[in-house]
Amino acid sequence: MNDISTRPAAEAPPVEGAIVRLSEASLGDVGTIVDVRAESSPDNHGVNLEELQRRLLEFGFVEGARIEVIHEGAIRRDPIAVRLDDMRVALRRRDAEDVYILLDGAKT
Amino acid sequence: MSETLTSARVALVGNPNSGKTALFNALTGSRQKVANYAGVTVERKEGMITSAAGRNLYVLDLPGTYSLRARSPDEAVTRDAVLGRLEGETPPDVVICVADATNLRLVLRLAMELKQVGRPMVLALNMYDIAQRQGLRIDLEGLSREIGAPIVTTVATRKRGIEDLVAQVDALAAAGQLVGENTWREPNAAEIRQAHAEAQRLVRTYVRPPEHPDTWTGKIDKVLLHPVGGLAILLGLLFVMFQAVFTWATPAMDGIEAIFGALGQFVGAYVSNDLLRSLISDGIIAGVGSVLVFLPQILVLFFFIILLEDLGYMARAAFLMDRIMGGAGLHGRAFIPLLSSFACAIPGIMSTRVIDSKEDRLTTILVAPLMTCSARIPVYTLIIGAFIPNERVWGFASLQGLVMFGLYASGILSALAISFVIRRVFWRGTVEPFLMELPTYKMPEPKSVLRNLWIRAKIFLNRAGRIILPMMILIWVLSTFPYPPEGATQPAIDYSFAGMIGHAIQPLLAPIGFNWQMSIALVPGMAAREVAVAALGTVYAIGDAENNVGALGTALANHWSLATGLSFLAWYVFAPQCAPTLGVVKRETNSWRWPVIMFVYMVALAYTASFIVYHTAVALGGG
Incomplete structure (x- = not known):
């Protein structure tokens, strides 16, 4: 299995509108996780990026997982709750920046 | 060596919300001991059962975790206990990996990590009744063969499958299977991905998805996690809780005061030495009584907390409060400890152990005493009664009540302000990531609620002593x-x-x-x-x-x-x-x-x- 997390940012999938960061997803967005990286806002998580990435992976934010945004908080629509395969997980938008989702219905 | 094993150590490991503690209770019944691990303030729960073959099995209930890669002090205990690195603990002879049968993927990854440790393992598929009701089919034989461990299905809350589980553990202990080499080390991102892919493959191969998946949780969440309605319901719940803390507990508190008063007088009548009498009745009895009098309030508060936790609501409360508390530099999980602190800061501070990061935990501990605990109420009542006229303002509100409310509000606001400052003075930087599973809603089991309540009471009494x-x-x-x-x-x-x-x-x-x-x-x-x-x-x-x-x-x-x-x-x-x-x-x-x-x-x-x-x-x- 190739570790796409080490891929440089410049090669980010450029498909507009189809692939979104989980941090910017809206309520009701459904899709498949295509990439989980360790690169954005290193000082913004309280732990280093590699640790954040491992925690996300451990919770099941892995490439290929099905995801749907099911709830949003009241203030700035944060945190969010997602349905991740067959479980529900809550997280903050700022910790979800490096999770990329290919939205259903989008052409790749 | 196997025949000489007349007793065996068993460790229970599993994801949070897998019903691990219910299984522990079903296994060991009331024969449990709650203490602390040496040097750390993590609760150590051990119980004993005797197997059909007459072997004594000492079962250790380890804190729930998603991975042996520990993040909080609780999870570090789980890792070290399983690896046999914990000071003063004998490494387990058998590990029971507890799984929520309806949610296998994450726990299979944990099970794979546990296999790497090399100790004999049994996989307990708990809440199997729910899986069956949903029409979820699991090929137990195939799964057992693949992960290389026997599988037992259990329903901890109904004590089903417990004998079978004990028999399997006993068999492993009897086989005295040589402990394999420990090949576990912290996985990196690529290894976690790989393990997930493997777990995913196991689930696809051996688990047929449910015919009637649970739809209640989603429906309930539509209401309880509604951005506005959810917060309103949370506030309503808190209001009911505080009403209960102050009204339900009053008779019991009066009773305790009366008992300690009578006890003091009784002893006073029998002790002739003035000094000794004063020490016993004014010092010890009155003193301990003045703290014990809060036990009913603490129990009422914990009754609600345990109930909401078992129901699966507490993770939702943390979700609703995270952003609001995050503005002050507090973690969403700090909500429960701070809530407990309204009864008494002591159980509040003790329950900060659920917070992973040390900084987040210390911030919560430092501001917890600013929450208006019930010991302040007698002081407030006295002073307000003496100095604030009993008048109505704006036609409906009592001035005394308003002052009381103001005192509570100043406590809360100052706690938020202080944690905001602490975040800038002691440790800059942001709070830990908030990543929390929102478990499926479950009806709480009355027995387990009562048992947990009893444990809380014992801990408080112990502390009082x-x-x-x-x-x-x-x-x-x-x-x-x-x-x-x-x-x-x-x-x-x-x-x-x-x-x-x-x-x-x-x-x-x-x-x-x-x-x-x-x-x-x-x-x-x-x-x-x-x-x-x-x-x-x-x-x-x-x-x-x-x-x-x-x-x-x-x-x-x-x-x-x-x-x-x-x-x-x-x-x-x-x-x-x-x-x-x-x-x-x-x-x-x-x-x-x-x-x-x-x-x-x-x-x-x-x-x-x-x-x-x-x-x-x-x-x-x-x-």
Whole structure:
């Protein structure tokens, strides 16, 4: 299995509108996780990026997982709750920046 | 070597919300011991069962985790216990990996990690009844073959599958299967991905998705997690909780007070030595009674907390509150400890263990005593009754009630402000990531709720015995010795060490409007906040002040100005007038540094607040 997390940012999938960061997803967005990286806002998580990435992976934010945004908080629509395969997980938008989702219905 | 194994150590490991503790209870029944691990303040729960073959199995319930890669002190205990690295713990002979049968993917990854440790393992598929009801089919044989461990299906809450589980564990212990090599090490991102892919493959191959998946959780969440409605429901719940804490607990509290009062008198009648009698009835019995009286409130509060936790609501509450508390630099998980602190800061501080990061946990501990605990209520009631007229404002609200509300609000707002400051002074940077599973809603089991409640009560009583009792004796010594001289005109306490301390600190407290009687009352008031009421009664020579609040209130209204009364209230919002809390902070943080910091900042805050309140009130004509 190739570790796409080490891929440089410049090669980010450029498909507009189809692939979104989980941090910017809206309520009701459904899709498949295509990439989980360790690169954005290193000082913004309280732990280093590699640790954040491992925690996300451990919770099941892995490439290929099905995801749907099911709830949003009241203030700035944060945190969010997602349905991740067959479980529900809550997280903050700022910790979800490096999770990329290919939205259903989008052409790749 | 196998035949010589007449007893075996068994460790229970599993994801949070897998019903691990229910399984532990089903296995060991009431034969449980709750203690702490050496050096860390993580609860160690062990129980014993005797297998059909006569082997004693010592079962250890380890804190729930998603990975052996530990993040919180709790999870570090799980890792070290499984790896046999925990000081003073024998490594387990058999590991039971507990899984929620309806949610296998994450736990299979954990099971793979456990296999790497090389110890014999049984996989317990718990909540199997729910899986069956949903029409979820699991190929147990195939899955068991792939992961290389026997599988047992259990329904812990109905005690189903328990005998089978014990038999499997017993068989592994009897086989004395040589412990394999430990090949576990912290996985990196690529390895976690790989393990997930493997777990995913196992699930696809051996689990047929449910025919009738649970739809209730989604429906309930539509309401409970609604951005506006959800918060309103949370507030409503809190309101009901506080009503219950103060109304349900009152009869029991009156009962406890009566019992301790009678006990004190009973002992007093049989002990002829004056000093010994005073030590026993005024020091120990009255002192311990004054803390035990909070047990009913703590139990009512914990009843709600345990119920909501078992229901699966607490993770939702953390979700709803995370952003609001995050603005002040607090983690969403700090919500539950801070909530507990409204009954008493001691259980609140103890429950901060659910917070992963040390910084987030310390911030929560430092501000927990600012939540208005129930020990402040007698003080507030006394002062408000004496100084605030019983009037209605705006036609409907009681002025006294408004002042009470204001005191609660100042506690909450100052806690938020302080944690905001702590985040900038002690540790900059952001709070830990908030990543939390929102478990499926489940009906709580009455028995398990009661058992947890009993455990909470035992922990509180234990604490009362070990920390509060010595503190009470110390404070009794300070307020009793030395004796007043012959022909003394003032109350005895005036001549004691407490009196001396009170007189010594009085000049310091004069700028905030405190007289020497108040300064003296603060010394025994260190035992617990409400003891100050009794102490004021002593210095103003009002017998049985706690049951004679009216007379004491009148005395205070005659001796104090309005400004002094308000200043005293402000003091009690902030001051660390509770030695047991400081003791618990020392225990939980394993250092004197944090209790000292807490004491200093709270005194500074109390002094500043009282100073401002006093001088404002004087300037407005309340002097």
